[in-house]
Amino acid sequence: MLKLWNERLRRHQLSQFKYLRLIFNDNFVLAFIVLIGALGFWYSNLLGTIHHTLVLGKPIVIILLFLAVQVGGIATLLEEPDSTFLLVKEKDFYKYFKAAKNYSSFVPIVTLALVNFLLSAFASRGAGLRVIDIVAIAVGLIVYKLAFLNVNLMEFYDRAHFGSISMRLASNILLIVALIVSTYLFSWTMLIVGVVYYLYLNTQVQTLETSGQLQWKLAIETENQRMFRIKRFYNLFTDVPGVNSKIKRRKWLDGLLTPIKPVASNTYLYLFARGFVRNNEYIGLFLRLTIIQAIMLALIDNFYISLIVEMLFIYLVGFQLKPYFKEVMQNLMQRLYPISGKTKIADFTKLSTIILSIQWLISALAILYKFGLSLNSLIIIVAGLAVLIFVNYFYMPRQLKKYLD
Numbered sequence: 001m002l003k004l005w006n007e008r009l010r011r012h013q014l015s016q017f018k019y020l021r022l023i024f025n026d027n028f029v030l031a032f033i034v035l036i037g038a039l040g041f042w043y044s045n046l047l048g049t050i051h052h053t054l055v056l057g058k059p060i061v062i063i064l065l066f067l068a069v070q071v072g073g074i075a076t077l078l079e080e081p082d083s084t085f086l087l088v089k090e091k092d093f094y095k096y097f098k099a100a101k102n103y104s105s106f107v108p109i110v111t112l113a114l115v116n117f118l119l120s121a122f123a124s125r126g127a128g129l130r131v132i133d134i135v136a137i138a139v140g141l142i143v144y145k146l147a148f149l150n151v152n153l154m155e156f157y158d159r160a161h162f163g164s165i166s167m168r169l170a171s172n173i174l175l176i177v178a179l180i181v182s183t184y185l186f187s188w189t190m191l192i193v194g195v196v197y198y199l200y201l202n203t204q205v206q207t208l209e210t211s212g213q214l215q216w217k218l219a220i221e222t223e224n225q226r227m228f229r230i231k232r233f234y235n236l237f238t239d240v241p242g243v244n245s246k247i248k249r250r251k252w253l254d255g256l257l258t259p260i261k262p263v264a265s266n267t268y269l270y271l272f273a274r275g276f277v278r279n280n281e282y283i284g285l286f287l288r289l290t291i292i293q294a295i296m297l298a299l300i301d302n303f304y305i306s307l308i309v310e311m312l313f314i315y316l317v318g319f320q321l322k323p324y325f326k327e328v329m330q331n332l333m334q335r336l337y338p339i340s341g342k343t344k345i346a347d348f349t350k351l352s353t354i355i356l357s358i359q360w361l362i363s364a365l366a367i368l369y370k371f372g373l374s375l376n377s378l379i380i381i382v383a384g385l386a387v388l389i390f391v392n393y394f395y396m397p398r399q400l401k402k403y404l405d
Helices: 003-024 026-048 057-069 085-104 106-125 131-155 167-185 189-210 216-234 252-257 264-278 280-299 303-331 332-338 341-371 375-404
Strands: none
Touching: 003 026, 003 085, 003 216, 003 332, 026 106, 026 280, 026 303, 057 131, 057 167, 085 106, 085 131, 106 131, 106 216, 131 167, 131 189, 167 189, 264 280, 264 303, 280 303, 280 341, 303 375, 341 375
């Protein structure tokens, strides 16, 4: 079983590295650095405004730490044929899952350590916690998360319940209670609860080694869902086989398409617009980036960072729309329409202009909210408009022509 796990882990890591190389290109790294810098600057300014303990300080810390514990699960790397071809090895799978649990503990530990480190300044100023309290809670949360991974493992064997109560639900309730007591009364409570719960669940997990009651369907479905979430993220940056965007009718958005006249010259404009409205991936990407941009511009009061955020996010949305054109062009049926490639590019550029104009208008409102009617507002808004024009009338046509060629 350990040999099987090591082989699958090596194959899985090679696959992940292949996509990570494509994702961490110059554009993404630049956007990531700017985003981190902007958030860091905003966080620093926020801390500067806190001069006494806030009423909502401790509740905010509790909520953020609770959400951080939910990050990460066991990566089993199970495959569909396993339930048939490895059924006879069912009792030996405990060693396989134990190795999977050890591997899967890295991401939760790093996440909790990073979240507690970043939250420590706010917890100290806004929640009135001492450094020793923050460290005790952080260590307790890491131990508790390691115990929580055992709950994931017990679910695969249908053992994760206290009577009629789900062990996952009971664990989350215990976590909330421990966090409340730790932040308001005694900070070492989280560490004590984490250690006791870890020891208890370790004894419970050991009974799975000889149980031979693996829930194959649940375990495989859980792993498929986990991998689909990862691939869907990768698909935002590059083509990933086996990841298809979900399509929804969205009849309530039909009104947005009425301005497009039903004439032959608008064939592809209507096709692109209808597909964008129905496609979860691209309309979701547009909404997420636009909302994030608006929130950042409404919070950041530094002119230069706001200028970079405005220009960068408009460029990112335009850049991420390119794969949609390629996706449509790869459909052989669309070639039946007697429409020239020049018209296809022009129609997609029109749609891109409309989408980026909506984003630009929303960001302009956020800028006016933060800077008011000032020269700084005018410069940022004009800079965003300049990027919009550059993307749609210089960058986009040249890039789209490559897909046609």
